[in-house]
Amino acid sequence: VLSTADIPYLAERVGDDIVTASGLTLLGADDKAGVAAIMTAADLLMKDDSIKHGPIRVLFTCDEEIGRGTSKLDLKKINAHVAYTLDGSDEAIVECETFSADQAIVTITGKNIHPGYARGKMVNALRAAAVFIAELPQDHRSPETTSDRDGFLHPYVIEGGVPEVKIKILLRSFVTAELDDLAAILNAAATKTEAVVPGCKVAVDRRTQYRNMAEYLKAEPRAQALAEQAIRNVGLTPVVGSIRGGTDGSALSQMGLPTPNLSVGMHNYHSPLEFACLEQMEKAVRTLIELAKLWGAERL
CATH class of the missing domain: 3.40.630.10 (Zn peptidases)
Structure with missing residues (x-):
């Protein structure tokens, strides 16, 4: 209705x-x-x-x-x-x-083991994913906070478990060169995540979509x-x-x-x-x- x-x-x-x-x-x-x-x-x-x-x-x-x-x-x-x-x-x-548009597929690799015996051994990719997403802009450069000519980063799919998580993220801007700035934010978040969650590996795969x-x-x-x-x-x-x-x-x-x-x-x-x-x-x-x-x- x-x-x-x-x-x-x-x-x-x-x-x-x-x-x-x-x-x-x-x-x-x-x-x-x-x-x-x-x-x-x-x-x-x-x-x-x-x-x-x-x-x-x-x-x-x-x-x-x-x-x-x-x-x-x-x-x-x-x-x-x-x-x-x-x-x-x-x-x-x-x-x-x-928009000019790219997609980033972020792969976070951890290490799984029985949770009862995980102390000092487990590296939880899910926790690392939470750190990564928290590093992305929250009050700007997100779909929820932008309009008109503003571009954004949009994490729209997350899937996986303790050993591996994949996050799909949209990069959008009317100015093609600004996609590099958005990609730099993702790379910085990857570096920060690896520092905060020792043992995890974060790879950012950026793919061109359209211009x-x-x-x-x-x-x-x-x-x-x-x-x-x-x-x-x-x-x-x-x-x-x-x-x-x-x-x-x-x-x-x-x-x-x-x-x-x-x-x-x-x-x-x-x-x-x-x-x-x-x-x-x-x-x-x-x-x-x-x-x-x-x-x-x-x-x-």
Whole structure:
């Protein structure tokens, strides 16, 4: 059950059609709303010969939420000049900036033995993990304490036992160079943990995930400019935004295919209170049609 007490924004959508689930599970509007808008636009373009446009390719990826949505893509087969993801909230928003993102997998190695005879012998990796996490920023540079342009460190999975613990940590910043600063915090925490818990070993394995798409969209300014114009053409005022996260467009842009993200009317994604606004989804479809027209008139 959705209410304005939980979601004040609903008051702005009075009279609109809202699609939601039971409140006990995700709706999956992220990104079924995008799939629905893309398929509806494709259907309209195929049926209406009066809409002039150039070659258009539709691409659906899987595993976007775990950062693998583009891992098997071949840009030569896609053969596109620009692309757009339909993976945004609300309406009229063109998102041309994302976090730059790395993941760190921290492995803490201890030494197990029967607890009844452990004095001077056991090295408990769980206790070492507690020390490590306590060394991370608590009142800043954490998801719970950041907003707007702030980056963060986010330990989001911990698993293991006395002999070994693994901690998965997200590193996020709009400024790619700041990922090195965040990684330095992890390395310092590792050194401190080894000092506090003698005998434990802490290894930090940092892995690249994606980079801020803004660094790559400069190669084709029309990707953003025409998206803004398409939004104006459907009677809305475009809003240029940044994503405190990433999309497949982050990786595609880095691979050489400029890919801004567009609104598709989904809200509260990743939450049991997730919902989609049908009228906003319809505007997303109209925006795609306008984009097709605008790019059809361009010379590459």
